[in-house]
Amino acid sequence: MDTLTLIRPDDWHSHLRDGSSLTQTSADMARYMGRVIVMPNLVPPVTNARLAAEYRQRILRSMQDAPRQFDPLMTLYLTDGTSAEDIREAAAIDWLAAVKLYPAGATTNSAAGVKSLEALYPVLATMEEVDLPLLVHGEVTDAEVDIFDREAAFIGEHLAPIVERFPGLRVVMEHITTADAVDFVKGAGSKVAATITAHHLLLNRNDMLVGGIKPHYYCLPILKRRQHQEALREAATGTDRSFFLGTDSAPHEQEAKESACGCAGVYTAHASLELYAEVFEEMNALERLEDFASLRGPDFYARPRNEDTVTLRRVAWEVPGSIPLGDSRMVPLRAGETLRWQVLDAGAA
Numbered sequence: 001m002d003t004l005t006l007i008r009p010d011d012w013h014s015h016l017r018d019g020s021s022l023t024q025t026s027a028d029m030a031r032y033m034g035r036v037i038v039m040p041n042l043v044p045p046v047t048n049a050r051l052a053a054e055y056r057q058r059i060l061r062s063m064q065d066a067p068r069q070f071d072p073l074m075t076l077y078l079t080d081g082t083s084a085e086d087i088r089e090a091a092a093i094d095w096l097a098a099v100k101l102y103p104a105g106a107t108t109n110s111a112a113g114v115k116s117l118e119a120l121y122p123v124l125a126t127m128e129e130v131d132l133p134l135l136v137h138g139e140v141t142d143a144e145v146d147i148f149d150r151e152a153a154f155i156g157e158h159l160a161p162i163v164e165r166f167p168g169l170r171v172v173m174e175h176i177t178t179a180d181a182v183d184f185v186k187g188a189g190s191k192v193a194a195t196i197t198a199h200h201l202l203l204n205r206n207d208m209l210v211g212g213i214k215p216h217y218y219c220l221p222i223l224k225r226r227q228h229q230e231a232l233r234e235a236a237t238g239t240d241r242s243f244f245l246g247t248d249s250a251p252h253e254q255e256a257k258e259s260a261c262g263c264a265g266v267y268t269a270h271a272s273l274e275l276y277a278e279v280f281e282e283m284n285a286l287e288r289l290e291d292f293a294s295l296r297g298p299d300f301y302a303r304p305r306n307e308d309t310v311t312l313r314r315v316a317w318e319v320p321g322s323i324p325l326g327d328s329r330m331v332p333l334r335a336g337e338t339l340r341w342q343v344l345d346a347g348a349a
């Protein structure tokens, strides 16, 4: 198979950042994605509908000729101060898609995150009532818990109790990295889903650590052992419709990652569908890429599927060694390496 045409995909988890970074990040996303769920972890965070509306305008303005299909869907950052009123206001806005939970200190720009989840149960009850999905960065932050165990611990300590207490709440476990998460989502019923990134499908912790430490593979949740990577590959390419595309593309300046204390995040927006296509091809599952990338996400979010298409072609191309990020540069995944697939016809106007 040398060409693959699929319904236009959407990215259900992405970091576009702000200011001059938007020139690159929005353009990469808009190249062929339809809807893009934009994470709210700016400094300061996007905590209410007004801030989300202003951020959305900055994203749309960052592109001189935004393709017709590009539709940023915004999220609110859940904090200890989020009110039921914030939730009701958000739920009334079509482009406001969900509320994002970051446990305080779990990841990049999460200092404003939630300290006690249980104290926010009344807010979750309102979200359940108005059917506004909860997106979670699923890692505990206790210093005693090993970094490789933090996702599994979060499921048992926090996620399972939430799902049990709020059975009508739609929950997306974002960027899952373990077989534990795959098993939990499979057993949790139709209101619980998960996004899977291209880098967690392509890499495991050996890729990051053997033969020298690779800062551009460092992200959170951290890459796990090979068995977990294989469970993710089976889930993404399998028939369970709870698993769908979310790149977690997370740009950082080159110097911030190539550092004695490098920050977490992998940039994949320059080639997201192409990277997923490599995995699906390796798994002999290219025919299921459309379901994963373009159908399961809108079905879960109860939004219409896109109607137009994009076409991947087997045309080798080299990823640049670095690309602009505002006034600086960043190193995207597979920098300087050759990719097998390319989106040549994105049908964008």
Ligand SMILES: NC(=O)N[C@@H](CC(=O)O)C(=O)O
Pocket: 015, 041, 107, 108, 109, 137, 218, 219, 220, 221, 248, 250, 251, 264, 265, 266
């Ligand atoms: N994934 C990451 O490693 N980093 C993300 C935050 C996140 O999604 O956890 C970022 O904003 O840089």
Ligand SMILES: [Zn+2]
Pocket: 107, 137, 174, 175, 220, 221
């Ligand atoms: Zn996260």
Ligand SMILES: [Zn+2]
Pocket: 013, 014, 015, 039, 175, 248, 250
């Ligand atoms: Zn993220």
